[in-house]
Structure formats: C-alpha cells, structure tokens
Amino acid sequence: MADAKTWARVKSPWVLHFNSGACNGCDIEIVALLTPKYDVERFGIKLEPSPRHADILLVTGAVTNQCAERLKRVYDQMPQPKFVVAIGACACSGGVFAGTYNTLGGVDKVIPVSAYIPGCPPRPEAIIDGCVKLLNAINPPKKKKRKQVNGIKEATKSEVVPVVMEVKQDGKQ
C-alpha cells in the first residue's frame, strides 16, 4: 500500500504555486511550464489551486514580511508528506532583494525546503529538471534495469573499479 501511494505521488504530483514576494519573472515561467511548449503535464504534474490537495509547494520570491505568515499557513494546510521547492534566486537566498527591509531572504527562513532551483528566473527546462530530480529522490528509480540515455549500460559496482584503475594508468603514461 505504501508503495502504491509513493507510486501515485511520483507519477502524478499535484503542485501548488505560492508567490511570497516574487517579481513575477519566476511566476510567469511557472505558467509557461503548463503551456504547450514545455507542457509539464506529461510528467503528471498538475497545478492545483488548493493547498489541501497539493503534494509539492512551489515557492517563488524572497519572503516579504506580509507573506511570511501566509506562507507558513499554506504550508501547514498541506497534507503529509509534503515537499517544498524554492524556485529562483530570491526563494533560495533572497537574490537581488537580499538585505531589503521588508524581506526575510529565502524560503528556508520560514519553512523547510526540499529542493532549490537557482536562476533569475530559472529557465523552464531548469524547473522541469529540478522537479524531476525531486521526484527521483522521493522514489529512486530501480537501478538494475535502468539504462542510461546514451545507450551505455549503467555500471555495476564490480565494473566501476577497473574503470578507475584504467584512468590512473592513463595518467601515468
């Protein structure tokens, strides 16, 4: 049963977007993700309007004083297990707004963060990459059967050792 839940969560994560004082750059890129060119729905990712249904919280923007309380509340309303992705330099560390009087600088000042995606704003591809990495971390893909993208079979432990030795030998020559 737990497996089935993880499977469902990873195959179709519902995300909630919260702007905690962003400049709009990151937010528009998130909307662009949903539109035909980037289309994150192919990963099963769906934008969800209510915190009560969401698995992943995408936060953009340096947290402003006024938003901090609200961000905390939205996070508390989400059911367990929940993950937070900080999108953009602002959400990661305050970015260009670090040190301004009305921002706290970084989402992790208020709620725990699972993944950071830097960039101002991060390219949509980077956001997709970040989300996929998070999903892989939640449910690591089974190693044995997996092949790498370029067609080379993934190295097993016993195979790795000789490769390292080979490199050393090359260095000596």
Add this chain to the structure above:
Amino acid sequence: MASNNADMVSLLESKFGDKIQIQKDVLGTAAIIANNGIHYDVFKAMIEADEKTGITAITGLDFGANLGVYYHVHTTNQFFTIKAVVPTVDPKIKTIVDIHPGALFHELEVTDLFGIVFQGNEFDGHFVLSENWPDGVYPLRKNVDPTKVKLVPTPEREFNKPAEGREVKIIIGPQHPALLEPEKFSVTVDGETVTKVEPRIGYVHRGIEKTTESRTYLQDTYLVERVCGICNACHSYGFVETVERIFNADVPERAQYLRVISLELNRLHSHLLTLGHACLEIGYETLFQYFWRDREPIMDLVELTTGNRVYGSLMTIGGVRRDLNPEHVPKIKAVLNDFKTEKMPFFRKMYQDEPTLRLRMKDVGTLSREDALKLSVVGPVARGSNVDMDIRKIQPYAAYGEIPFNQIVYTDGDTWARMNVRLDEVEESINIIDYVIDHLPSGPIKIDLPRSVPEGEAIACIEAPRGELFYYVKSNGTDMPDRVKIRTPTFANIPSFLKTAIGESIADVPSNFVSLDPCFSCTDR
C-alpha cells in the same frame, strides 16, 4: 484650453503672481514652487484650464528639517511638478482628493512611507507596509534604518471583519487560483451584486525605493529591472533614461533604436500574456493555451536579442550592452512576419467575433471617459475609454519620435475594448520592430559616463505595456542616488477597478480585473 506650454505657465503666473515661483524646464515643462494650501489652488486652476490634467505621481522627499511633497502633474501634452514642503515635525498638507479622486492611492502611499498627513484624507493602518510593521516608523525617511525595525504582532484590522446584515464579504487572496501574485481583495456582495471592493496591497512590497539609495547606479539598474518580471526592460530603461537626463547625456542613435526593439518585444510578450490570461479567467482555456504557445517564439526573440529569456539587462547608463547580430535579422523578421500573417488574423477573429468572449467582456466594467480622466488612469485602460494618451506620442523618448506608428484608441470603455486595444497594439509593435530593423543607424552603441552622477534631479515617463511608467531620480553627486521614486501603471489603474466593479455581478469581477492587466509586484515594489 491651455494646451501648450506658454499658455499654462503664463496662466499660472497671471493668476497667482508672486504666491508661486516658476522654474522653467525643471522636472518637466516647469516646476511650480507653491506653499501648503496654494498647491491646492494651483492644481485646481490646472484642472480647470485643461480637462486632461491628472496626477502622475506624488513623491515624498526628506530634506532633514523639512519633508518635500512633489506633485507630478500631466496635462494634455506636458508634465509639471508642483513642489510643496512641510515641516518634519507634525507634517500636514491639504489633500487634493476632493478635486481629483485619482490622487487617493498616491496620497495613502506617501502617508504610509513618509508619515505626511493629508488633511481630509487621513487614515490609520498600513497601505503598502506589512500589517506587523510598527506604527510611527516611516522607512523612507533618511534617519530611519528600516532593516533594524522590530516588527510587532499583527493587529486585528477592520478589513477582516465580516459584513453585517444581508451583505456578505468575500475575501479573495492572497493565495488564490485566479491570482498569480499575492494580494488581497475584500469584495462585499449583496446577493450577486458587488457593493464594495477594498484592496489590501503590499504583499509584494520589498522596499526597492529605499534599497536603491544604498546601492550604486549600476547595481540599481539591475535592481529596478526586477521591480517586475514582465515589463523589465521598461523599468531598466526608465531608470537609465532618468539618470541620463541628469547627465544631459547624448546617447548614440543606434543605442536608442536598439532600445526600442527591446521595449517593443517587451510589450509584445506582455500583451500576449494578458490576452491569454483574460481567456483563462473567463474559462476559455484553449485560447489561453494558443496565446501562450504563440508567445514562446517571441520569448525566443527576446533571448536572441538580449541573451536571456526574461531578464535581458540590455539597458545600461549611456547606451545598451549588446548590439544586434546581423545574422539574427532574418530569423527575427521571419518570426514577426509569421505572427502577423498567420496568427494575428485568427486571434483578431476570436476577439472580435467569438460569441463567448463577447458575452463575457462586452459591457463589463465600463469606465466612462470622464471617470477615466478623473481617476488618472493610464495606458490601455485609458485608451480603451477614449482617452488618447500614449506617452510615445505625447513626449517621444528613445527613438519613438522618428518611428511612424498609430495610437490605438477605443471608445467603448469596457473590458472588451481594453483587450482589443492590446490586440491592436501587438500588431503596431510588430510594425515598429520591423521599421526599426530596416532603419537601424550605424555608430556606437554606448557612451561612457562617469560612475558618480552630478547633483540634480530628473523625471522620465515612458509607455510600458500596462501604461505610463514614471521615474524620478534625485542625485547628490555621489555614486548612489539620493531618492528614486517609481510610479507603476497598475498603481494608477487599480482605482478604476474599485469603481467599475460596483453594481456588477461577482462573476464579472475576474474578467473585469484582469482587463487592467494588473501586476502587483509593480504596484508594491
């Protein structure tokens, strides 16, 4: 009607004599120094002389013993600044809201950030500052270090209390599916009819104006660019243009043309975004996806010309940072031509004839011309209500004076008209970029200017996608500005929504609201 410069100045001179002092060619056509009380009469006289007179912005300034209140006023084709000062201890000045309701938000903002009381328009609580900000601490005053301020527990405000009797208060935001950005609106309804709308802005207030004072001009170019992620080129341009005006710099012509390309690409993608977003709000998701799909090639052009999808950072003080690569010209032309010939007719047909769109947008949120003038609305909202004010035409900046284009004006004043203004402007923007690429002058793209800016002050108004964007910069001879004031278009347009929503159905609130193309990160700064 006093429509030209000499008329208005001489009219004021003859009417007020030595009660006022006129400095010609300062902060617009002229700066008028008027004491508390007289400023009211001067502004009244200006409104009576020119029906298009309105408030562009009110800037608060800290001179130490005194606080300055600058009223930036626009008339049909000019800008004036009325300068008044009040003592720092117990600062009070007479409100102008009773003769010009459009000044309401501007006054509230100055009260919140500078503590200047506008007599007749007093309020307590906060307007842009957060609820837990202590009362009596005004972050924009020079002697306050706002980063050291201790926050207080959030007090209970009237805003959140439920309505009485038949009426019901619906709170929209700050986290709401229809709002991309956090902002709160309390809509009071009687049955289905909206009777009152109260906004609570300030959720995205980051304090950019104050922060510019502790960073250098070059750093500020990037900081102000991040006021808004959509019209970013306009913001950085507005700032560098103002600084260049203080320098009295002669920016190379090629740079000015390249700036126009960047500004117009900005307008293009911003308008497409809004045109799509409006469809989303009325539940027409397919058309929303179409608009956003076709916006992507434009984003690619932004990337091609500036090197980045969103923040191009093309503008710099003295010119632009990047030249146009001639190899890219065919691609740019192809994308724009494709948009104009293939995509535009479809979108136009949809917006003109599609019955769903017409049903949800026609006669929704109608703003009459009189109200538009009284509320000092700007941009497509004003032009949708038959007010011809396009700063590119009134006071051409960059290279706009040499580029032929049409000003789009619709007379209906409703949501449909405002969206159609934007749709037509998409086509105009494409034509402008086409023209600029064909007529690009040769020469350098940048001149070098010193890091320290000479003492002085200047204003610049530019036509951002959402309307007139206003910048005021005061320098003190160092490499950091003394004061930067930014008045963004949405800030000027929200009052019109508060007016037009009343008496309409609650179901029309989203489409009415989105037709202003609201941008809160701009509004709050």
